[in-house]
Each structure stands twice: as C-alpha cells, then as structure tokens.
Amino acid sequence: MKIVVAVKQIPDLQQIRIRDRRPVLDNVPRVLGDIDKSALEAGVALKESTEGKLIIVSAGDKELDDTMKEALAAGADEAVLIKDCQFTGGESFLIAKVLAAAIRKIDDVGLILFGEGSADNYSGQVVSGVAELLEYPQVGYANNIEVGDNRARVTRSLEDCEEIVEVSLPVIISVVSEIKEPRIPSVTSILKAGKKPKEIYGLSDLAISNPEESKVSVDSNLAPLSERKGVNVTSVDELIKILESEGVIGR
C-alpha cells in the first residue's frame, strides 16, 4: 500500500519582517512547515506499521527541491513534485487540482495525509478540494491513525471530546500537529535523501490548463486590534472572581 503525504514549502515564518503593515517575503528562506513535519512523521509511522511505501507530494516553484530533501530525510521513500512559478502563493483550489492530478498517477494509494492547515495561510482548503476531486472520504483533526484490513480507525481531536471513526480505504486524513513529534533526521538519512527517486511534473504534464484569474484576493492580513480593559483590582480574591467570570480560569 502507498501512503501519500502532501506537504507545502513555506517561507520561514521566524524570518519574515513587516513593512507598511505587509509581510516582506523577498529573500526569506523556504522551509517545511511544522505541521507538515508532524504529518510526515505520522506517515513514517504508518509506513513502518503497514510495511508500505511513503511518497511525498508537493506543488511549488523552482525552489521546491531543497525543502523536499528535508522531507525525504525525514523518512519518505519518493517525492512527486509539481513545479510551476504560478504556485507561489497559489490559490487553494488550483493547488488542490494539481495535487489531485498528481496523486491520480500513483497506483495503490491507501492513505493521503495532510496537515490540518498549512503553517503560513492555514486556510485548510486544499485537503477538502483534493478529497472532492478524487472522490475519497475525508476525516479531519486526526490525532491517531491505525490501519488494518483495508480500513482506517481514526481518532479525531475535537474541542470537548475525542471521536473515533472507522473508514474504508482509500481515505484522505488531515492531522493535528500533536499527532506525532517529528524526529530529528540522522546523518545517514540526510545522506540517503539526495539519492531517493523524484518524479517532477509541470502543469502541462498533468493536463491542467493555465488557470484563469484568481477567484480570491487577500486584501489584508492583520492581527485584530486589542484594547486593554483597564480594570483595577484591589485584592487577589477580586482578581480571581473577575478571571473566573471571564472564563479565563476555572473551566
């Protein structure tokens, strides 16, 4: 069985500066997002338990290869990359179309894993788009996955409870970052990464025509204004009462 993990190359969020209330992305190094690393680690664990093969799929521009080596070093066996300059900041549905087309070319896929949202935009839209296009069931917020008998048993981490669902394969699962702590790749796995096979596609290889204008434009990306409450307290008991009434403590 093949396990696919879809990952995204993003700018290193720690190195983004703000100018005129907009993020400056020029010359920011590209990395694999943390949640993708968790999804990868979950994929590696499933590959080991099912004796399957782990393939990473990613859409990006010409700088995609560097980050993908990191994913191969983390334990993936192969990489399928779709490269086109239009993917930088590409719209979710275009990416979903491209990933679905690339995944269709892989046979015997049992599981497709995504992080529940990418670390940069966190729209969480691509996974649903891919599921819809491939007509596979989708399970979200997974913090545990077991596979056997052509079925997956997934524990979903919801706000007030954990829900366990069983679903037949193939299935698309989006995972929460707590699912697995990513391991630190050893020197041997780093050295092997460069030699692992890579399949590279362009847009035309997937029979996807050049997309029309983007349907969604980002107008702004700012944190909400927060004003200080300016509440004065004269005793610890008073402070505790106020915090309790606001639901900050005592839940």
Add this chain to the structure above:
Amino acid sequence: MMEFMLTEEQRMLRDTVASFAEKEIRPIAEEIDRTDTWPAGMWKKLGDLGVLGVTIDPEYGGAGLDLLSGALVGEELSKVSPSISISFGAHANLCCNNLKLNGTEEQKKKYLPPLCAGDHVGALGLTEPNAGSDAVSIRTAARKEGDQYVVNGSKTFITNGVIADTIILYTKTDKDAGPKGITAFILDTKFPGFSVSRKLDKVGNRGSETGELIMEDCIIPKDNILGKENMGVAVLMRGLDLERAFLSTYSLGMAEGAFAEALKYSKERIQFGKPICSFQLIQAKLADMWTLIEAARLLCYKACVMADSETRGGKGTELHKLTAAAILFTGEAVDKVCNDAIQIHGGYGYCMEYPVQRYWRDAKVNTIGAGTSEMRRLIIARELIQ
C-alpha cells in the same frame, strides 16, 4: 553569505545538529555546567544521530563526510554547549579521525564501530604534568617485553579521560631519541595497569570530564601500536593540523552563542527609556563582535576545506600555517566576544543565573588548549620566515 561554501547536505547536517542541540542539550546546558557531569545517555544519542563518526568511512559505522562537515557539527553543538562540543571534538577528531588516518585494517575494524555508535568513548592522551607546549618532552615510558609493552607514566588535561574506553596514547619508547623516540598506542582502558587518578575541577567546559590518567605497569599488546614504533611524532604532527582546523569551529560556535545572548539582551534591557541597543557604544560592540565572528568563520571554513584537499600537513606546508592561524584568530576572537557579551549584560552578566557567564568561562581555554596562542604564533612565524 557563507552559504556559497556549503553543500546542500552540509546545510541539512548543520540544521539537523542545530535541532538536536536545541531539543536535547539546551534544556540541560546549565545543569551540565553546574554539576560538572556528562549527561547520561548523551554519547548514545550523539551516536544515533550519526555524528560521532562523522569523518569515518561507512564501513566502520561512520558517515564518511569531510572535515568541514565534522567541524560544522562541532560549531552547532558549541553554540548551545561548548562542553558537549569539546568532548565531541576530542572523540570524533582527536581519537576517531586519528585512528582512521593511522590505524591498520584490523585496528579500525575493532575500535571504530563502537566509537561511531556511541557505545565507546574516545580520547587522546598526550599532555603530561611536565609536558604541555613542549609535547615531545613527554616521559610516559613504554618498555618492550616480548609481544607487549609495559607502560608507566601519567597524563593530564585529557578531555573525556575520565570515561574513555579508547585512548590514543603517546609514549616514549626511546627516551634518548627525543622526538624520534615517540610511539603512539591504542589504549583500551580495560588493559591492566590503567586508571583514572582524578577528574579535574575546571573553571569552564564543565560537564566535559577532563581527567588525569595513570599507567602503572600498564600492559599494551604490540598489535596496538598506532603507526610504527618510534614514528609516533609523524602520527602526532599529521593529526595536529586537522585537529586545529576541526576545533577552530568549537571556538566559533561558542562566540556565536555568546553573541546571540548579548544581542537579545541588548534589545530587551531598557535604560534611560530606551533599549540599550539604541546607544552607539553598545552598537559599536555588537558590530565589532559580529564582524569578528564572520572573519573567523571564513578562516575556519577555509582551513577545514584545505585540510581535506591537502594530502600533507606539518612543517613546510601552507596547511600548517593556515590551521594555526584559524585556531589562533578564532580562539582570541571568542575571548573578546565573550568579554563584550558580559559587558553588554552589565551586572547581570556577572551572575550565574544568566547563561552568558558560562560562555565567558568556557572561552578562556581557547587560547590555551590544542596549542597555546603563543605556540600558534611561533608556528606561523616559523613558516613565514623559512
């Protein structure tokens, strides 16, 4: 940017060691220093990471990488804990790499795999109470008796000496022949007659357990000669240039660690209504520290790259001069950077609860160990004059 000098694999290696250091070392760095104890399980963790045999061929369990790659590992470890880094350096370079360069096939097959895996710890035993800079005046004597040698003497300032399993030991097999009477051995610390007399209580690099060793009628089989009898100085000299190149980044990483603390503090500390990094005298210090680090980096990396591409080292070679210069410059740079880092912290820099003092204490050995600054200057000058 220095990125032009590093391959993609080297960058990934550096990032992986940086992640490891943040996760496994930073949370315990102060405790290691305070208790002066090597953290349990750390050798095995470093072995599993694959860095202990970084320059050793894969057939012996190593990663088969170049000297610069090994030096990058030392640099990243040193940014977080110079103590861990210096012990790593003594193990991976002074011991393992010397075994790789000078060992027979049997010796390499026997000793390298457990060293690479982190099951054994390596060290180098050269310095003695009466022989520091004057290394060839060592007195530990090895007397041949049939198929073995009986060794008597003592060693001091031996990094990892307290817990080592495999020690490259330098002895005098012909005490009247000066440098031509030195023989190197592979000492298994289980050989009869070997003991550790004490652990030294050092000012810095605490946690890297430095020992005094005693050989009292210690029996070493003749198959454990490293190189050839009375040709130990060739083993020694060949190793020293590589050692200097490799360890220069231990100093570099330390300077980077101290600088990062100082920069962070200068942005947070408010005086006269502003962060102190707004003041020109602090800015000048930061600029000088950073520039010094970048200049040192160029020298260190160049020395490592040259050490890999040159087949010869020692007197009369460009390598001999450059590696001495790299470690001289970086060793003095880290001294200055750590001094300024404390200064920027002001009173808090003088308190044990802030990490910057640990770097400052660790820094002082950089102008002393692996050749003093004075010896390094003499080496360079002699190469220039001849």
